[in-house]
Amino acid sequence: MKTSWYSLLLALLVVMHTGCAGPSFTDGRTSAAREAAVQSAILSKSYSFKAVSASTQKGRNINLTSVYSIVVKPDLVSCDLPFFGTSFSGGSYGGDGGIRFESTQFEYKQEAGKKGSWEVTIMPKDKPDVQKLILMIGTSGYTNVTVISTNRSAMHYFGNIEVPK
Secondary structure, eight states, rough: OHHHHHHHHHHHHHHHHHHTTOOOSSOOHHHHHHHHHHHHHHHHHHHHEEEEEEEEETTEEEEEEEEEEEEEEEEEEEEEEEESOSSSSSSSSSSSSEEEEEEEEOOOOEEOOOGGOOOEEEEEEEEEEEEEEEEEOOSSSEEEEEEEESSBBOOEEEEEEOOOO
């Protein structure tokens, strides 16, 4: 009986530690230089988000093995993310099951948060299926993204911001 409790506790600790591991960056920048680069990229609307894992509104977590991203440029937002949640109506986003779109007409708001973090809200005006993308960006570039859709449950993605050198 004790062995099963210890095994369960050990497994829980391993899962919690793995799920909470912070990002590791290999771009050679110091933390101050990386923070400045992240801030500059957000203000210039020139960066991409690479998703590592996804979570549904009901709490189902999925580690992503393929490359999924959001690319932000001054005149374009391109989104290619998987969807695992609940759909409230039929075939949106081209019927491929993901959240995939490009928008050239969008509202972009950035707001500085505490300790150098940022909250970026992107609202595509030419894609009625997507209400908004909310990016919570930390100083090191670690990012939580929430996608709020019209006909689907909200999805959450976790990953890193990549900024040009």
